[in-house]
Amino acid sequence: MTSKPFSLRTRLNEFARVELAHLPTRLEAMPRLQAEIGGPALWIKRDDATGLSTGGNKARKLAFLLAEALGQGADCLVTVGAAQSNHVRQTAAAAARAGLDCFAVLEDRGVSDSLAYKSNGNYLLDRLHGAQITRLEPGADGKVAMAELVERLRGKGRKPYAVPGGGSNPVGSLGYVECARELVQQCRDIGIAPREIVVASGSAGTQAGLLTGLRALGDMTPVLGIGVRAPRAVQEARVFDLAVATADLLGCPGSVARDDVVVDDTHIGAGYGLATETGLEAISLFARREAQLLDPVYSGKAAAGLIHHCRAGRYATTDHVIFLHTGGTAGLFGYCDLFGGEMGLS
The missing domain is CATH 3.40.50.1100 (Rossmann fold)
Structure with a gap:
């Protein structure tokens, strides 16, 4: 054949x-x-x-990632990014669209201390979409913090799906x-x-x-x-x-x-x-x-x-x-x- x-x-x-x-x-x-x-x-x-x-661009990636999360029975998405992460904003939006909770770990990469950077732009939209945000201290490892958050959520009986940084x-x-x-x-x-x-x-x-x-x-x-x-x-x-x-x-x-x-x-x-x-x-x-x-x-x-x-x-x-x-x-x-x-x- x-x-x-x-x-x-x-x-x-x-x-x-x-x-x-x-x-x-x-x-x-x-x-x-x-x-x-x-x-x-x-x-x-x-x-x-x-x-x-x-x-x-993250919407294209999240189309496949969210489908995998739903297929696994996830009840929340967990992800990581910088304080002004485009990826976190669109992940929070995708979670809201699907009726899931979103937990976001935001790294402080020493970019800016301005009020606009810390509270406006993508960060504002994260909050409007209902993301529950953990802000890390400068130098903290976001991937490690995200993995720890996933385990804490599982310990509470949740079914988290970890979305990698950038959806990549x-x-x-x-x-x-x-x-x-x-x-x-x-x-x-x-x-x-x-x-x-x-x-x-x-x-x-x-x-x-x-x-x-x-x-x-x-x-x-x-x-x-x-x-x-x-x-x-x-x-x-x-x-x-x-x-x-x-x-x-x-x-x-x-x-x-x-x-x-x-x-x-x-x-x-x-x-x-x-x-x-x-x-x-x-x-x-x-x-x-x-x-x-x-x-x-x-x-x-x-x-x-x-x-x-x-x-x-x-x-x-x-x-x-x-x-x-x-x-x-x-x-x-x-x-x-x-x-x-x-x-x-x-």
Whole structure:
């Protein structure tokens, strides 16, 4: 008997999911930004517009993670992130949608002591969605604290489901395998062959899932991750390991080669969550040229990387480059103190 050819759509449909996001997200041209900075034709994949609590990339991951949690009979979600975590905000929203409790462990990573950072933005939305928040002291290990919280909840008779930071495990990464399939079809429909896809690379699930999905489809479009936290070698290893595990879960092992994983770590600045001048410039340019809102932590730094490479001549003027917008708009309100004279704002 001959085996059936691998079908990504069929394989993805074998995994349970909960419909959380407004899909497909749009693929839009950015002609005014292109005219401003020069270089290739620029496109933006609007994963900031997934609809779950102001949108963002975590909605795709949580569709699969929440389905697994419900399948296991969970009565609450437990997760971890920074004080202005986009992931925690959307996890709290997903829990609220499903009628589950959400317990969130928030790390103090020394980003800011401002009132806005500690009480507004994503943190405000966490509370509005009903998340029960544990705030850690500086230097405390969030993963350890989350594991301890899970055990305490089990000891009380609860049925917690632990959602990893960023939703980035093989199950969560399926969300960006699905995004890859969606994006390939959109490019075919409008008749473009992208030279590269540029995306923020943090907890690794978005880049890993995207690469896995593209390669499973036989699409060799490069994906450039713009690192927001870890050095290049560390981040590339993290992305590759997760891509390998995701491909194994899908049943297409070996789809992603080590050379497929490329991360640019030169736009991190002083550290995770700490704004950079180039990131603030990118936020301003995207807002004023294309009415697109970025954040200083992820999408702003990724956009700074995109702008840098366009100006540096990485791409030909005949190329098409896609910026995958992972969201983060809510986080702007936690960083409102940054947007002053240096951007010409009052």
